[in-house]
Amino acid sequence: MNPQDLLQLFDERAIEAVRPLLALSAGLIILLLSGVFDGLKALRGPIVVATLLFGGWLTASNFVTQPGVVLDGTYSADRAASAWGLLFVVATLLAWLFSHHYYAEDERPFQLEHDVLMLTTPIGMMLMGGAQNLIVFFVGLEILSIPLYALASFRRSRARSVEAGLKYFLLGAFAAAFFLYGSSLIYAATGTVQLAEIKAIGIHGPLALAGVALLMASLFFKISVFPFHLWVPDVYQGSPTPVTALMATGTKAAAFAFLLNAMFMLPAKAAVLVAVVALVTMALGNLGALAQTDVKRMLAYSGIAHAGTVLLVVAGTLAGDPESGGALHAALFYMGAYVFTAAGAFGLLALLERDGERFTSLESLKGLAHRRPVVAAALTLFMLSLGGIPATGGFLGKWMVFSSLVRAGLIWPAVIGALLSVIALGYYLRVVIAMYMQPASDRDAATQSVRGASAMPATLAAGVCAVFVLVMGVLPSLFLDRLP
């Protein structure tokens, strides 16, 4: 590999494809440098926003120009990958806005480190989204996960945060090891790590199958699907809420992006198995959430259920969904709606949670409609969207997932899935009931919420989420026409 090959590798198209990653990395470095000189500390916020917006703009332009598969087939920047990329940038931006002024005094000096870590995650996600090569995916996976391990335990003074961080780290590493060993077995069987080539050679023999199984296990871990989902409630509840928002939206989307690319590895007859796993995940997620009293932990369980719902799309494709891009459209729109809804919901929780853990229990939400009518209304909208009620993005997402199932002929899984989301509404409504229909306990009624400038970015982000959720529900053509 001499320099000429290197230059030849990085031809004009490759540069264009990789530009967003480069932009984000540059921004990251500038952010790091800003930490060195005291004078530049104030610039922290604007740098983060600028980097993310610029990165987002570049991804959007890739969406239009479609550079396609570059760098010797290892990374693609086609419309799908760019769309996912856009989603990752948005998820990170929302999470960052909600983390603004979220931390108490003892963590505030480390705010810069927090932003640096948070800014690296979109790079990892984009790599995962566009990866056409196992190595690229693995690198992306680690670039995403390692900062999240650190972010999860960011509030060192709280035992829960450290516990969440460590749990996430250990199990994450464990799963990453599974991924590695799986891909090594696949490599042993097929001799290549390029997805395209693996596809050409096909998955035959016990070695390859075992490899795919391990690989899928780690992906299912990341998506938090049935046997691998147990870590989610503890980690989501323990880590700081903006980080949870990022985890719930960003990581899931990235894992799904890759799963859709790697779906060819699954044998067709696995469709029923995947459908069963998906339905069991939905059931466990919804039923588990029903038993929760803490809203944040409940939203964690609901995240598991939504992961199950999106997995149904994979089952649909395996069962032979006639529509070519069916799975991609459904997953992309569903995750799009889910990103705005979940980020919004977690964001509002973060907003309410200013002073300690007390605010995320259902008990403390009682009578919120009187104290904070706008926040209550937005949270109700998010709950309805999570439940999939029309006039919200969630409904159309659910519609497209079920239609991919129905087109593939899996009628009964669709009906069971539909009925499971009735259970989901059982606990989403509980939040609405607490806010609107139950009187506030006197202790909560007394506390005055934190007003003032510091809450401005968070309310802005929540507002953006609410608008997007509504627009995706009422005027979906803006998004549907642009799906790849």
Next chain:
Amino acid sequence: MGGTWLLWFVPLLPLFGAAACGLIHFATLAARKHDANAKGPSGLAPVVACAAILGSLLLSIAAFKQLAGLPADARVIESAVWPWIHVGSLQLDISLVVDPLSAVMLMVVTGVGFLIHVYSAGYMKGDPGYAKFFAYLNLFVFSMLMLVLSSSLIGLFVGWEGVGLCSYLLIGFWYEKGWPAEAGQKAFVFNRVGDASFLIGSFILIKLFGTLDLSDINAAVAGVSADPEKAWWLTVGALCLFGGCTGKSAQIPLFTWLPDAMAGPTPVSALIHAATMVTAGVYLVVRMNPVFAFDPTVLTVIGTIGALTALVGGTSAIFQRDIKKVLAYSTVSQLGYMFLGLGSGAFAAAIFHLVTHAFFKGLLFLGAGSVIHGMHDEQDMHKMGGLRRHMPKTFVTFLAGAAALSGLPLLSGFFSKDEILAHTFAHGGFYFVLWGIGIVTAAVTAYYTWRMVALTFFGKERFDHHHVHPHESPALMWVPLAVLAVLSVFGGALGLPPVFHVVHVLEHWLEPVTAPGKALLAAHGTHELSHAMEWALLGLGAAIALGFAHFGFRTYVKGVERDESVQRNRPALADFLVGAWKIDAQYYAKIVYPSKLVAFVTAVIVDQFAIDGLVNGAGGLATATGNRLKLLVDGSLKSYALWIGAGAVLLALLWMFV
């Protein structure tokens, strides 16, 4: 007056009257809001009400005259048609028609109705709901006129349920006392049971003839005999319609509401439960005589039920202590006679008895009302006696009515009842049994009628003189009594038996209406009576009437010893008869209480426990499994990792081997 809207004014005048009285009532209520016992305009109500009925009466007389002028076969006056329900091919319209039958009914309803309105003006004076009473009374006459005049079954049904409603409102007029409201409700429910069967009958007629227009149906009946399946439906339809009649005219299964209906004011009993509403069933059968005459078994059923009702009604009246209860059971009995007449195909005779019954029963009720009025609302005959000296006018008119009711010779009751018995006898075969029952009931009727007269007007004055000072009723009340007395005595002229070689006025008059039914019956054999047999029957009837009347009068003229002795040594019999053969008690035991139990079972066991249990169970199951699943997430790192490892191995195995 044909085809014009004028005929509509016959029923509409009472409707406007009712509306006016309603407004007057609300005006009095408003006036009474400021000053508690203000009279307000309620005095105006009787005038408006009586004027409305009088207008209707005059129009009816005009219609009657115009009808009489028309040739025999074309005696029909039709009114403009009100298009009611038009759905696809089905046309259900309401239009009024005056033909000989409805003309007769018209005269009875408006005539007797007017007299009763005048009487009520006096009887109800001073009652807080004075105007409301006249509003209901007028509304009743409107409904009855709709029932009698309407040319289609659907219009008839409007009147049919309308009278049921008014009887509910009027029985429960003094609702503050509580039990009249229950009596009213009982009456309405019994009527509703009958109406349900009536509805099914109307559906069958639509199924067979596609229309509910009575004249079309009567004409089309002949064509049904060809198709056996249609014939079966027509029989079932006729029986269903008759089911409706039993509800309205208080026949065997559905008659127990009539005695309780005495809870209403007496003019109500006179008008509704003697003269008009209860005769609706008879009118319906005569109006649709071809439908009923088509299958002889239907007439047999009608006849049997009529006879049995007569027997039960008559025997139940014997030991009643309440004067109005005696008359109520007597009405049930006399209605049984009318249906017996219909059963034996004597449509004209049934109508004849209906008319005469309206006269003398109306008279008796009003007389009883005047007695009660005089005795300050005392209705128990054991606390009366010797009133003939205090109320001479009421006494004389009451006597005429009682004589007519008991069938003393030459009076209206005698001729109408015996004509029915003659026709039943002529029918022969099974009808002999019915004739026997009829004769026994005639005897019983005479007995209880003169028992009543004796206990009320003769014998020792058994009331406490300090509180009760019986006095004669005002002119407003005894004048109608006098008019009705005259009609009861000379009413017989309407239908003298053929033996007298004088034309039977009513039979001749109703010929065009009853002809189709008679023709169908003739197909199953005609029944003629020789003159000798007729004289024998007339003699027998007169003898029984006179004998038992004397027997009844003699035993009770001295006082109530006979009642007390029966009460003492034969209490079971007395109780059995007073309770109308315990039929009502059976209804409560067999139907009312079990239905309450079923209601309880459905509401608590089936609904709350079973179905709702399932629903709540599903919810509970979800939360329960949720709680159990929660334990799966036990917080320990090890178990999570175990699940991950096991999951990966599971996936691998499944893919390799499935």
Next chain:
Amino acid sequence: MNVPSEHLLFLAAGLFAIGVLGFLIRRNVIIVLMCIELMLNAANLTFLAASRQHSTPQVANLDGAVFSIFVILVAACEAAVGLALIIALFRLKQTVEADSLSEMKG
């Protein structure tokens, strides 16, 4: 003579199994961290064995080797972050028991 790749693959599988069992059994978090390293190295071994197996004298299939370099790189980062977390845990709970990480449940 060089060792046939099947043997290497079995060795790696054994190593991986030991790593997984160690993760599940051992109570000390540091030992658990080491077990993860063990699993990663098992993957490395498989990669290299496969790389050797698939490369022919003329064309060298070096994908495996490149992958193992990245694995080593990532293992290092993970170890760094992992140890930092363990120190934070120790500062809070004065213990490195894995079972102490069960404050949140249900």
Next chain:
Amino acid sequence: MDQLTLITFLPLVGALLVLLTPASQEKVLRAIALVTTLVVAVLGVRLYLQFDGASAALQCAVDKPWFVLPGSAIAVRYKLGVDGLSILMVVLTAVLMPTVILSTWGHIHKRVKEFMVWMLVMQTGMLGVFLATDLVLFYFFWEVSLIPLYFMVGIWGGERRLYATIKFFLYTLAGSLVMLVAVIALIYHFRTADIETLCAQAGSLELTKQLWLFAGFALAFSIKVPLLPFHTWLADAHTEAPTSGSVVLAGVLLKMGTYGLLRFGVDMFPAASLELAPLFMALGAVGIVYGAFLAMAQTDVKRLVACSSVSHLGYVVLGMFALTRAGLSGSILQMVNHGISTGLLFLLIGMIYERRHTRALDQFGGIASTMPIFAFFLVFTVLSSAALPGLNGFVGEYLILLGAFQAKPLWAIIGVLGVIFGAVYLLVATRRVLFGPVTHEENKHLEDLNVREIGLMLPMVVLAVWIGFQPTPFLDQSRGSLDRVMKKIELARGAQSAALEVQPLTTEEVVR
């Protein structure tokens, strides 16, 4: 701005106006709500007068692009239209609302602003359901119209309001989610979401597929109607809802179920509905008697009226699935009649509740002597509800029972039993409330209905008498559409009987 979009979204505009005014000025809030509903009522009446009953086509149709489903390129459009099947319900929704808003003066005193917002949003949802002629738009309004009532019962309801509102919401939602799968299957099979084309083509499906799709739709609508086994939510929802909420729930929301059965059951899948007609007639007829017995055993007067709704809607279903001309037009008219009579009953119960703050039957007695005007209205409404000829209830019930008799005499006879039991429980309740001596001290000095209360009931009383005396103009509004539906049913019946005769041909048929 075309007529139907205006009438559907005007309430939403009113809701926004209410949102903008500060919560303190209750008078202004109520005024805005009342004015908006009055304008919508006027528009509704204008629509009714313009409507040509003879034509079966969708009138004043609106058709604008909304969004395109990716991949299969199925165009989901914003389509509104009204035809014979929905005109009466649209007008009832429009006309009923001012009365409902006016009735809130009496019983809604806290959080008035939110209540008015939810009430207006609900009206948009309801009108949308009846007017939507695009399947996705219909489903959109169908679920959105659930939310306002959920809040109304939950916030302004009685003691067990939370239990009642969760139960009602999840129960109805479960049904509509199963329907979602059927909707998706139907749309992707025929590649279109337009109800009119679906109605035309759905008949072509083979029978088992039609039965499954029909079952999916019918489940959601049977829960909403509510048909017999799915009715347990209704009593709780009614008892705990505020008066105006109950009136709207009984008056319009339940009819969305029967309208759905008509549009998506009988009209869309004639063959399947023919196949399942006996079952639905049985459920309807048994529902009538079951509802009557339920009502007899109630001690809470509002729960009693709720159970009577189960009985009344049993009639509608009985008539509809008789699949005869009389049955169908009777069931459409009965939807309106039930809205009027039960709406009035709930208003009256609300008025007595505002005075006595109790709904237990044994707390009343002798009210007629202290409140004669109230007594008059209650007796009038009971008679309209017990189908007295001359009032609105009778026309609907007579046609339904006649239609049912022409199809299956057995179920018609059981239905006629309902006439008796209906009279029994209504009269017993009236007697226990109105008649008899005044036993309770509080009942002695209750002040009678004031002008507002009488005023808000007058339009419905006039409507009841008008439908009672002259039902034909109301029946004729659905003449065109019903003839179309009947033709489809006759076609299906022909096909069904042809299918039955598939056995070996008899000799003379061969010869011929």
